[in-house]
Amino acid sequence: MKKILLLGDEAIAQGFIDAGGSAINSYPGTPSTQITEYVINSKQAKELGVRANWCANEKTALEASLGVAYAGKRAMTCMKHVGLNVCGDPFMNAAIIGTKGVLVVVADDPSMFSSQDEQDSRFYGHWAMIPMLEPSNQQEAYDMVHYGFDLSEKLGTPVLYRIPTRLAHSRAGVELKPVRKQNELTEPADAKSFVLLPANAKRLYRDLIDKQPAFTKASEESGYNKFIEGTDKKIGIITTGIAYNYLMENFPNGKCPYPVVKITQYPLPYNMINKLYDEVDEILVLEDGQPFVEEHIKGFLGKGKKVRGRLDETIRRDGELNAEKVAKALGMKAEATLAVPEVVTNRPPALCQGCPHVDSYTALNEVMANHKGGKVFGDIGCYTLGFNMGAINTTVCMGASITMAKGASEVGIFPSVAVIGDGTFGHSGLTGLMDCVNEKANVVVMILDNDITAMTGGQPSSAHNKIRRICEGLGVEPEHIRDIIPLPKNHEENVRIIEEEVNYNGVSVIIPHRTCIVELKKHIKK
Numbered sequence: 001m002k003k004i005l006l007l008g009d010e011a012i013a014q015g016f017i018d019a020g021g022s023a024i025n026s027y028p029g030t031p032s033t034q035i036t037e038y039v040i041n042s043k044q045a046k047e048l049g050v051r052a053n054w055c056a057n058e059k060t061a062l063e064a065s066l067g068v069a070y071a072g073k074r075a076m077t078c079m080k081h082v083g084l085n086v087c088g089d090p091f092m093n094a095a096i097i098g099t100k101g102v103l104v105v106v107a108d109d110p111s112m113f114s115s116q117d118e119q120d121s122r123f124y125g126h127w128a129m130i131p132m133l134e135p136s137n138q139q140e141a142y143d144m145v146h147y148g149f150d151l152s153e154k155l156g157t158p159v160l161y162r163i164p165t166r167l168a169h170s171r172a173g174v175e176l177k178p179v180r181k182q183n184e185l186t187e188p189a190d191a192k193s194f195v196l197l198p199a200n201a202k203r204l205y206r207d208l209i210d211k212q213p214a215f216t217k218a219s220e221e222s223g224y225n226k227f228i229e230g231t232d233k234k235i236g237i238i239t240t241g242i243a244y245n246y247l248m249e250n251f252p253n254g255k256c257p258y259p260v261v262k263i264t265q266y267p268l269p270y271n272m273i274n275k276l277y278d279e280v281d282e283i284l285v286l287e288d289g290q291p292f293v294e295e296h297i298k299g300f301l302g303k304g305k306k307v308r309g310r311l312d313e314t315i316r317r318d319g320e321l322n323a324e325k326v327a328k329a330l331g332m333k334a335e336a337t338l339a340v341p342e343v344v345t346n347r348p349p350a351l352c353q354g355c356p357h358v359d360s361y362t363a364l365n366e367v368m369a370n371h372k373g374g375k376v377f378g379d380i381g382c383y384t385l386g387f388n389m390g391a392i393n394t395t396v397c398m399g400a401s402i403t404m405a406k407g408a409s410e411v412g413i414f415p416s417v418a419v420i421g422d423g424t425f426g427h428s429g430l431t432g433l434m435d436c437v438n439e440k441a442n443v444v445v446m447i448l449d450n451d452i453t454a455m456t457g458g459q460p461s462s463a464h465n466k467i468r469r470i471c472e473g474l475g476v477e478p479e480h481i482r483d484i485i486p487l488p489k490n491h492e493e494n495v496r497i498i499e500e501e502v503n504y505n506g507v508s509v510i511i512p513h514r515t516c517i518v519e520l521k522k523h524i525k526k
Contacts, residue, residue: 015145029080072186236280285309399428423453426462
């Protein structure tokens with residue numbers, strides 16, 4: 001078999017192609033972006049007729065995958081952990097309708113390397129009552145795509161597929177499998193299953209509950225969950241996904257003296273956990289993320305033996321897991337602790353030299369300096385970095401800039417300015433702007449248009465070349481949709497235009513447009 005070097009993200013993408021995937025629909029979000037990028041750029045995928053699309057947001061992406069599943073084909077949707085919140089509605093309902101052949105790949109970000117929280121997606125999977133996969137290495141990441149599709153089609157359920165940042169962005173050799181054919185077009189066996197009228201939904205929800213023993217049986221018997229014998233029964237260790245690697249890094253001979261339950265598939269393998277509990281004096285739970293397993297087994301194993309982990313802060317509850325933290329929890333000295341070289345210094349995130357947003361914020365700052373009671377509500381993306389320029393007061397979640405500005409304006413904050421990017425506007429800003437128009441809010445919305453979704457690597461912006469027409473369609477008065485070019489030579493004119501719209505009592509939209517400097521350099525090189 002052919003063996004190639006792949007990132008964890010790339011292993012999942014190649015697994016999708018080789019496993020007979022037909023369509024991947026996603027929204028970019030680090031650390032998941034490279035999965036869909038790999039498929040988009042794959043010559044093999046193109047030859048096989050695999051569709052790969054960037055969608056307006058995670059909700060539309062997952063709904064597109066449900067359409068693929070309705071046609072009997074295999075689909076994948078990829079996102080980062082906070083994106084799972086955006087598609088929570090179709091995600092929860094996908095579990096009920098008996099969706100087959102769909103993998104929902106979610107990349108969690110312990111330590112928040114590029115995120116606003118440490119949300120653990122396993123709680124969503126448990127809430128939806130669907131199987132979950134959590135590979136521990138790149139080979140499993142590849143193999144589990146094949147297995148995940150088989151599991152989904154056999155059990156009639158979507159499968160949540162979770163990876164953390166470290167696995168997504170590290171490389172290893174991966175042995176490839178023979179390419180499988182794509183499924184033929186079919187219609188759902190149960191024609192009513194995709195129609196969630198109450199009468200159908202009640203029956204389908206009961207079906208989902210009745211499937212739970214089969215899900216657990218699959219978890220116990222798949223071979224991905226393993227009970228590994230040990231000689232020292234003082235501690236029994238439960239690891240999940242990549243945490244198994246962090247454990248084994250402390251035993252370079254490959255022999256951990258303690259009994260271990262390695263979990264890479266959920267629901268939890270309760271028979272293995274019971275066996276471990278009966279053999280050892282106490283339990284240590286190692287998981288990269290929040291204490292998902294620990295919370296569940298504390299209720300399950302409430303028989304008196306001590307269970308340690310993140311809940312009691314044997315391992316700090318926040319932050320990424322690593323081999324050194326595992327060694328400390330075991331009372332050991334870390335096998336290999338790499339000191340950070342002196343030459344390496346912290347490099348706080350900043351807007352690139354020549355970024356158009358710098359000139360937009362410089363003009364906005366000058367206007368706001370004349371309005372001491374005013375606030376600027378920011379959004380997710382490169383424009384968040386305006387905080388370092390003293391240009392924004394808030395960043396909460398995708399699209400929140402416009403709706404927060406609206407709410408603040410209604411209780412007396414003046415001026416209330418929202419700053420959002422073109423990609424984020426297409427993702428989740430449209431509905432907020434519609435609210436502003438409907439309520440005749442006194443807000444200024446600046447849509448910083450740099451032609452691409454820059455923060456995640458330059459994917460297409462869903463609102464590209466359509467922003468003015470969208471705003472007009474939503475009801476913003478055309479004379480209060482203003483275009484500016486953010487350049488130093490236009491500074492005085494841009495300040496004047498922003499000031500004029502701040503003083504207008506109603507909804508104003510200002511569109512600073514200049515191509516992202518990084519994207520521009522790419523085109524110049526070509």
